[in-house]
Amino acid sequence: MTQTKTTQPGSEQELKHPQDHLLRSDRLPHIWCATCGIGTVLKCFIEAIDRSKIPYDDIAIVSGIGCTGRVAGYVKLDSYHTTHGRAIPFATGLKLANRRLKVVVFSGDGDLSAIGGNHLIHAARRNMDITVVCVNNFIYGMTGGQAAPTTPGTAVTSTTPWGAFEPAFNLPQLLEACGASYVARWTSLHVRRLTKSFTEALLKKGFSFVEAIAPCSTLYARRNRLGSGYDLMKFYHDHSEIRHGADVNEVDIGFQDKITVGKFIDRDRPTWLELNDQQHEATLGEKYYRHAETIAAAAEADAAAPPTGTAEKTQDGGKDSGKDGGKNGGKDDSKEGSHA
Amino acid sequence: MRYWRVPLDADQIKIPQGEIHLLVDRCKGCEFCVEFCPRGVLVMSSEYNPKGYHYPEVAHPELCVDCDLCEVICPDFAIFCLPKTEEVNDGAS
Incomplete structure (x- = not known):
């Protein structure tokens, strides 16, 4: 009964998990607690990357x-671990420097909505072309279970030992009001729908936001006497209600109350990059060119062909690459159509 | 399985067979795969892995239909399901 079993050498060890090609598998098992939901959300996200058929070199993951x-640290893609709350500004910078990139911000509710709250609001207002995945476990997990802006009323945390009383953020409502292009919410139990939503969000032009509700077993469930993440998963099973296109004003979450999930917002607005180009092409005309793309195009030309270009040609290359960028956008749209 | 009407192509449909593989070292014993398997293929083992967690084991391999739900819901990347090919061929021949 007490003997331990390891993976048999020669039999199972040679088998690799189907998602190990996108995981730094030498870092596994990961640090997340048993019955934490973040691993499931990450798995759905990796599946969505494969489904969206975006080349791996064109994806960058930014976390707070x-x-x-x-x-x-666990995905085998270009990734960056920023300071607390500053994932979205870093992702915005990445997107501006290289428009070809699909930049994904993968962070928690405290990082995105409290410390990085203003960044979230303004990235949504600008309709910056990034995807934000917010794993919402209603609490600050890593720092010891303090109350977060998403902690629902009467929940016990380490900073609210007699129960929280502040009204909580309703993230879909916040993002809808700020102007996000795509807003969805699922729990870590809805694995298939969450994967589909991630795929749509990755292929959506503009600011796309997916809130994934995940159990925190060690702090949220334990302090509130809710059992473990296993019991919270069963709670999601019994108490979540799928309502696509629901009124975002009515989807706030109470303590151990009904959770409304679904795709709430899917709309098209001009992105920041489009508006920027449009405004400056209108006012500056021929003088306007994209500096970062000019450099990238010159570097690509240097790598592909023997260097023959002059300064003038480089500038032309920049404009061409701009057109290519537009074409790529068109390709993305067609992809989206085919996936739908 | 009982049908209210036998499908017209019932003789051509093969129920897929899956084979479950476990990476025992990664398991943290959350029991999600045991709880949410729609066919009741898995049970928790009474043994421990090197980290001291009970891990699942396959109790009814013949029931697995390769739905991949255990693979998708596992937070620890510790279980996966591959379609079983040999058995299907044996059945057809």
Whole structure:
């Protein structure tokens, strides 16, 4: 009864998990607690990357601090682990420097909505072309279970030992009001729908936001006497209600109350990059060119062909690459159509 | 399985067979795969892995239909399901 079993050498060890090609498997098992939901959300996300058929070189993952922030260290993609709350500004910078990239911010509720709250609001307002995945476990997990802006009323945390009383953020409502293009919410139990939502969000032009509700067994469930993440998963099973296109004003979450999930917002707005180009092409005309793309195009030309270009040609290359960028956008749209 | 009407192509449909593989070292014993398997293929083992967690084991391999739900819901990347090919061929021949 007490003997331990390891993976048999020669039999199972040679088998690799189907998602090990996108995981730094030497870092596994990961640090997340038993019955934590972040691993499931990450798995759905990796599946969505494969389904969206975006080349791996064109994806960058940016994480903030926190349990969910560790995601950047576990994916075998270009990733960056930023300071607390600053994942979205870093992702915005990446997107501006290289428009070809699909930049994904993968972070927790405290990191995105409290410390990085203003960044979230303004990235949504600008409709910056990034995807934000917010794993919401209603609490600050890594720092010891303090109350977060998403902690629902009467929940016990280490900073609210007699129960929280502040009204909580309703993230879909916040993002809808700020102007996000795509807003969805699922729990870590809805694995298939969450994967589909991630795929749609990755292929969506503009600011796409997916909130994934995940159990925190060690702090949220234990302090509130809710059992473990296993019991919370069963709670999600019994108490979540799928309502696509629901009124976002009515989807706030109470303590151990009904959870409304679904795709709430899917709309098209001009992105920041489009508006930027449009405004400056209108006012500056021929003088306007994209500096970062000019450099990238010159580097690509240097790598592909023997260097023959002059300064003038380089500038032309920059404009061409701009057109290519537009074409790529078109390709993305067609991809989206085919996936739908 | 009982049908309210036998499908017209019932003789052509093969129920897929899956084979479950476990990476025992990664398991943290959350029991999600045991709880959410729609066919009741898995049970928790009474043994421990090197980290001291009970891990699942396959109790009814013949019931697995390769739905991959255990693979998708596992937070620890510790279980996966591959379609079983040999058995299907044996059945057809």
